[in-house]
Amino acid sequence: MSTSARSPRGQGHLLRTEILETTARLMATVDEAEELSVRAIAEAVGKTVPALYQHFPDKSSLLTAAAEHALNAMGETIDALVAGETDIDRRLRTRAHAFVDFAVAHPVPYRHLFMSRPNPKSPNTIELMMNSVGFSGMVRDLAEAKEVGLMIDEEPTDVAMVFWTAVHGVASLLISHPGLAWPEDLLERVLDQHAYGVVPR
Amino acid sequence: MSTSARSPRGQGHLLRTEILETTARLMATVDEAEELSVRAIAEAVGKTVPALYQHFPDKSSLLTAAAEHALNAMGETIDALVAGETDIDRRLRTRAHAFVDFAVAHPVPYRHLFMSRPNPKSPNTIELMMNSVGFSGMVRDLAEAKEVGLMIDEEPTDVAMVFWTAVHGVASLLISHPGLAWPEDLLERVLDQHAYGVVPR
DNA sequence: ATTGCTAACTTAGCGTCGATAACTTACATG
DNA sequence: CATGTAAGTTATCGACGCTAAGTTAGCAAT
Numbered sequence: 001m002s003t004s005a006r007s008p009r010g011q012g013h014l015l016r017t018e019i020l021e022t023t024a025r026l027m028a029t030v031d032e033a034e035e036l037s038v039r040a041i042a043e044a045v046g047k048t049v050p051a052l053y054q055h056f057p058d059k060s061s062l063l064t065a066a067a068e069h070a071l072n073a074m075g076e077t078i079d080a081l082v083a084g085e086t087d088i089d090r091r092l093r094t095r096a097h098a099f100v101d102f103a104v105a106h107p108v109p110y111r112h113l114f115m116s117r118p119n120p121k122s123p124n125t126i127e128l129m130m131n132s133v134g135f136s137g138m139v140r141d142l143a144e145a146k147e148v149g150l151m152i153d154e155e156p157t158d159v160a161m162v163f164w165t166a167v168h169g170v171a172s173l174l175i176s177h178p179g180l181a182w183p184e185d186l187l188e189r190v191l192d193q194h195a196y197g198v199v200p201r
Numbered sequence: 202m203s204t205s206a207r208s209p210r211g212q213g214h215l216l217r218t219e220i221l222e223t224t225a226r227l228m229a230t231v232d233e234a235e236e237l238s239v240r241a242i243a244e245a246v247g248k249t250v251p252a253l254y255q256h257f258p259d260k261s262s263l264l265t266a267a268a269e270h271a272l273n274a275m276g277e278t279i280d281a282l283v284a285g286e287t288d289i290d291r292r293l294r295t296r297a298h299a300f301v302d303f304a305v306a307h308p309v310p311y312r313h314l315f316m317s318r319p320n321p322k323s324p325n326t327i328e329l330m331m332n333s334v335g336f337s338g339m340v341r342d343l344a345e346a347k348e349v350g351l352m353i354d355e356e357p358t359d360v361a362m363v364f365w366t367a368v369h370g371v372a373s374l375l376i377s378h379p380g381l382a383w384p385e386d387l388l389e390r391v392l393d394q395h396a397y398g399v400v401p402r
Numbered sequence: 403a404t405t406g407c408t409a410a411c412t413t414a415g416c417g418t419c420g421a422t423a424a425c426t427t428a429c430a431t432g
Numbered sequence: 433c434a435t436g437t438a439a440g441t442t443a444t445c446g447a448c449g450c451t452a453a454g455t456t457a458g459c460a461a462t
Contacts, residue, residue: 006428006439015439032318038420048441050422059420115316117233118378126378151399158384159399162391169370177319177327183359190363197398198352198360207410207457216410238448249412251451260449 004046016055019045023066024109033063033112057121064122067109068132074102075132082137088145093191095138096167100187103171115172135160166190205247217256220246224267225310234264234313258322265323268310269333275303276333283338289346294392296339297368301388304372316373336361367391 007014022045026036038059042049056062078098085091103110113125129135142156142163151159170187173180183189208215223246227237239260243250257263279299286292304311314326330336343357343364352360371388374381384390 008429008439037418039418047439049420050442051440053421054439111318115373115377117312124378124381126374126381149401152401154399155384158390159394161384162387162394165370165374165387165391166367166394167370168374169366169368172316172373173327173366173369176316177325180325180327183356183362186363186366189359190366193360193363193367193395193398195398195400197394197396198355199396200350200353201402209410209458239450240448248410250449251413252411254450255410 013055015045015047015051019052019055019062020066020069023062024069027063027066027070027108028106030108033067033108033116034059036063038062058119060119061122063112064119064125067112068128070102070106070109071113071128072132074098074106075134077102078134079137082134088141088148088150089195091141092138092145092163093188095134095141096163096187096191099133099167100171100174104174107175110171111175114168115175135164138163163194166194214256216246216248216252220253220256220263221267221270224263225270228264228267228271228309229307231309234268234309234317235260237264239263259320261320262323264313265320265326268313269329271303271307271310272314272329273333275299275307276335278303279335280338283335289342289349289351290396292342293339293346293364294389296335296342297364297388297392300334300368301372301375305375308376311372312376315369316376336365339364364395367395 019041023036023041026041026044027033030036038049038052041062042052045052052062056065078095081094081098082091085094113128118125139156139160142151142159145151146153146156167187167190170190174182174186220242224237224242227242227245228234231237239250239253242263243253246253253263257266279296282295282299283292286295315330319326340357340361343352343360346352347354347357368388368391371391375383375387
C-alpha cells in the first residue's frame, strides 16, 4: 500500500481536511454517496482505512461532513446573489432557484444531506441547512414582506418552512427522477402557486 | 439450512408471491429497506438465496416490487375515502392527507419508492404512483374545479404535478426528519398556501 | 416401468464491504 | 538519550450481494 508521508506531530488534523476535500471531490464521480467505499477514499487520500476512522466515527459521518462543504459553498453563493437584489419577491425567488440549482448540480451531497436517514452521530442536517443556506435571511425577507403588506398575517418562520418544504419537494423530485416530463419551469409554478394560490382572485 | 418444501412443477411463481409478502412484512421491522439483507429475506421465506434470484434480477428490484404492494393498498384507501366526498376542495385535501399519512405510516417503502435513486431494472416509480395513487382522479378533480370557477385557468395536469410536488415535500421531510419542530399542521398550511397564496387578496 | 428432460431448487464460494484490535514508527520533550 | 504518545499500518473479522455449478423432484414419452 503506497501511503503518503505522515503529518508532523500535532498536525494530524491536517489529514481531516484532506480527507474531506478528497471525499467531496470523489462525490462528483459517483451516483450516490454510499457508493463510495471507505477503502476507495483512503486510497485516494493516500492513507489506510483505520487512519480515516481516527477522524470520523463512521462512514456516514464522513460523508455528511464532506457534503457540508458543498452546502456551505451554496450558502455563500445565495448570499452573494441576494445581496444585489432589492425587490423582495425577486430576492425570495432567487433563493429558491439557487437552492434547486445547487441540488441539481450536486445531487450526491444533496441526497445524502436531505434525503437520507439522519445519522444520530452526525449533526442534524436540517438545522445545518437553516444555519448555512440563508434560512434566516429568508425569514427576514418574509418579515419585511409582511411589514410592507406584501404578505398575509402569518408567522414568517412558519411561512418560510412551508416555502422551503415545497422547494425541497421540487429539488427532491428533479434529483430522484430526472428525465421525467415535469412541467417546464416547475419551480416557477410552485413559487407562483405559493404567492397567489390557485383559487381565482 | 432448513428450507421449506419445493413448489409443485409449474407452480414456481407461487414462491414469488411469498417472497413479496414476506419482504413487505420484514420492511416494517427495519428503518431502511436496504438494511434488509437478501440472506435474511431468504431465511424468513424458508428458501436459499439463489432461489430468490430466480424471481428478481437484484435486491433493489425485489424491494421495489415489495414496496409496490403497500403503495397499491394506499391507492385503494384513497379511492375509498374520496368516494364519499362531494366537495372538491375537501376531496383534494383528503387525497393529500391520505398520501402523507401513508408515507409517515410506511416510511420504508415510501423512501424506497420515492426518495431513492431509481433502479433502471425496475419500473419507474413516479409513473407507478400516477397510476396507482389516484393521480388521474386528482387531475379530474382539478379539471372540475376549473370548470366551476374554483381554479384559475391552468392545465389541471400541471397544477396536479405542482400540487403533488409540495405534498411529496411534506412527506419527505416528515420522514427524513421526524421529531423536528415543523409547524403544527404543516400540510394544511401547504395546502392553504397553494389554494390562496401568501400575497394578500 | 423406465428413461429423459427440465423446473425448482441447494451447495459452495468469490470478491467486497465497514469496522476494529493490536502492533509499529517517528518525533517533540524532559 | 530515553520515553511517551501522536500518527499512523497490518491483519483480520463477520456480513454482504451475487453466481457458477451441482442436485433433486416430478411430469411426459416410450
